[in-house]
Amino acid sequence: MSKWKTRTNLVHAGARRSQYGEMSEAIFLTQGFVYGSAEEAEARFIESGPDEFIYARYGNPTVRMFEERIAAIEGTEDAFATASGMAAVNGALTSMLKAGDHVVAARALFGSCLYILDILGRFGVEVTLVDGTDLTQWQGAVRAGTRAVFLESVSNPTLEVIDVKGVAEIAHRVGATVIVDNVFATPTFSKAVEMGADVIVYSATKHIDGSGRCLGGVVCGTKQFIRKVLEPYLKHTGAALSPFNAWVMLKGLETLDLRVRAQAESALTIATELEGHPKLSRVIFPGLPGHAQHRIAMEQMGAGGTVVTLEIAGGQAAAFRFLNALEIVKISNNLGDAKSIITHPATTTHQRLPPEQKAQLGITPGLVRFSVGIEDVGDLLADLKTALAAV
Ligand SMILES: *Cc1c(COP(=O)(O)O)cnc(C)c1O
DSSP, rough: OOOSOOHHHHHHTTOOOOTOOOOSSSOOOSSSSSSSSSHHHHHHEEEEEEOSSBBBOOOOOOHHHHHHHHHHTTTSSSEEEEEHHHHHHHHHHHOOTTTTTTEEESSSSHHHHHHHHHHHHTOOOEEEEEOOOHHHHHHOOOOEEEEEEEEBBBOTTOOOOOHHHHHHHHHHHHHEEEEEEOOOHHHHHOOOHTTOEEEEEEETTTTOOOOSSSOEEEEEOIIIIIIIIIHHHHHTTOOOOOOHHHHHHHHHHHHHHHHHHHHHHHHHHHHHHHOTTTEEEEOOOOTTTSTTHHHHHHHTTOOOOOOEEEETTTTHHHHHHHHHHHHSEEEEOSSSSSSOOOOOGGTTTTSSHHHHHHHHTTOOTTTEEEEEESHHHHHHHHHHHHHHTTT
């Protein structure tokens, strides 16, 4: 484990320098590696050292730098990078499960995560969905054959915060592995290991890139899980992160803490300012004392995160008028970007859910998800208030 603090790790952990002593991390844009002799090739296929690579689907020096850096800040022994966040979620679950296994998952999940649970069902894994915020439901659903529990620590888009420590205690009593999709918590505010998570998954596409350039993902966990369970599955199924994208993510990590803390501070200012606004029927932000899981959010993140969800009074028509009147804030569906982004989940990211499921998840026609960027918070507030006045 690293002896440095997070900010130092974000800039230096995992760095590998070539014989040229380059300052900025090199992009090793190569899929293969040359061996000095046939004997050396043979030896490397039997066992590779930490700086010995075989093929970029298995590992690459730039990708390895990214994996070591994220593991250092997450506080896990190891990490494996993937081509996208979904490849990371799929890899974490599929690599450890087989027909007959049982999984318990929170029902408020990103659409693609729900799809992966459906695929697992097709291959004979039994999945039970629960209200993630209700520990008695987790307790009622786990049993001796439960191999894994899966949850998003903060749900999208309604920002329910799940008590990771409480769920982990319940899961560990039956020997289940706790897999946490921690995108909304961000690596900056993550205390997932401390809370009892065994495997932590990020879509690096979001805050880690932070400038909306590349897709990427990463799974963090013990050396045993990452190298003995996950790596064999991922290296043979081919969801490897491109070395170029790994380099973009490495550079993103350098400024991650600065960006995310600034975004979270602006998010709190905006949520506080907009609470009680006459055009809004709800302001949802875990950093507000009135949020149903405020205490848990403070304990497991120490902040409310970088996303604020608003419900515009007047339904979809009012929400669309609000979106269309924004000038700085862009209509798009990424999050964690330096640029502020707004999404209308009911007609975009969650469009395909049947109306009953939308209602159950609280995805109402007036709901909008606002990912707070790093712009001047005064400018953002003025943009939001002007657009609200147009509703
Ligand atoms: C975006 C996201 C994903 C998927 O990540 P991609 O990089 O788009 O594949 C998974 N989980 C959550 C919570 C996300 O926000």
